[in-house]
Amino acid sequence: MSSLDQDQHLLLSCRDKTTVPTDSSDAPELAKHPLCGLKLASHAVLEKAQQRGRLKCPKCGGSRMFFCYTCCSLLGVGLQEIPSIKLPVKIDIIKHPNETDGKSTAVHAKILAPSDVTIYTYPCIPEFEKDKVVLVFPGPGAVSVQDMMQCLLDRTDGSHDEPCIKRRKSEEVHGATHTAKNSETGTPDEAKGCESRVYPLQRVVFIDSTWNQTNKISSDERLQGLLQVELKTRKTCFWRHQKGKPETYLATIEAIxxxxxxxxxxxLAQEYKGEYDNLLFFYSFLHSVVNKSMSEGKHCKENNLKKT
Known part of the structure; x- marks a missing residue:
């Protein structure tokens, strides 16, 4: 049984007693939820699908709930019933061939943002314009997202061997605002040229595998030369946290x-108002159900120990 199959088994086993909090009346429960505060579409459609149980995927024949993680297609849930997200950059996910489909959260991104997310199975890696692409992966030479754009601009200007210089935040905001205005009022060519100067980033690459398997992909020569970006301040809340790894090692959908x-x-120098929160639409639902089931199982075990 795959890891996601196990999660879905938990969904079935607790479907009559587990409800994901979806409104303010569940404030005490939400306060304990590490993903609380997200602006998410209603989980009601997932709760209904959970009640119906697993369905057979018409493409591969697998027994699945919500979606087929092998075929990246919905099951028992209509396309119009789930959020559809438009991303500001294209996302390429390089999946390790030994990574179990049912364990990966990369499929969440593909289903929720299908026009902007592509999943490749290693050793298949597309060709990249290395001055316009970054690899999100920790390492000694990795930079923060804040410094990423200036580093790409330095590369575009031919300063590949120069260290990245961090711009002041006021300069970043001014440049971004100025470009946005020009893009709206200028000709298509002018807008495109202006956008490419301030926003040179075209694609973002993520590696989807266990952390013990990442070296083979990250060291591939086709990814060498890409600017590496590290999310140093974020902590995972994945229910299958890998033992011995720091909390900053995120699940793929968390990293995206x-x-x-x-x-x-x-x-982009814009106030964040939940534009990408729905990328965690499936993840937050599974997180609530799996963790509540585990908590109830622990409580049951403790009660049994007290009786003995």
């Missing part, structure tokens, strides 16, 4: 979400 949130605030 936090990168885009930081990009929106620090690179």
């Amino acid at each position: 979400y936090y990168f885009l949130k930081d990009f929106h605030e620090h690179c």
Whole structure:
């Protein structure tokens, strides 16, 4: 049984007693939820699908709930019933061939933002314009999202061997605002040229695998030369946290979400108002149900121990 199959088994086993909080009346429960405060679409459609149980995928024949993680298609849930998200940059996910489909959260991104997310299975890696692409992966040479754009601009200007210089936040905001205004009022060519100067980033690459398997992909020569970006201040709340790894090692969907949130605030210089929160639509629901089931199981075990 795959890891996501196990999660879905938990969904079935507690479907009559578990409800994900969706409104202010559940404030005490929400206060304990590490993903509380997100601006999410209603989980009611997932609760209904949970009551119906698993369905057979018409493409691969697998027994799935909500979606088929092998075919990246919805099951028992209509396309119009889930959020559809438009991203500011294209996302490429390089998946390790030994990564179990049912364990990966990368499929969440593909289903929720299908026009902007592509999943490749290693050793398949597309060709990248290295001055316009970044790799989100920790390492000694990795920079923060805040410094990322200036580093890309330095590369575009031919300063590949120069250290990245951090711009003051006021300069970033001024540049971004000025460009946005020019893009709206200028000709298409002028707008495109202006946008490419201030927003050179075109694609963002993520590696989808266990942390023990990442070296093979991250060291591939086709990814060498890409600017590495690290999300140093974020902590995972994944229910399958890998033993011995720091809390800053995120699940794939967490990494994509936090990168885009930081990009929106620090690179686009715009106030974040939950534009990408729905990337965690499935993740937050699974998190609530799995963790509540685990908590109830622990409570039951403690009660049994007291009786013995």
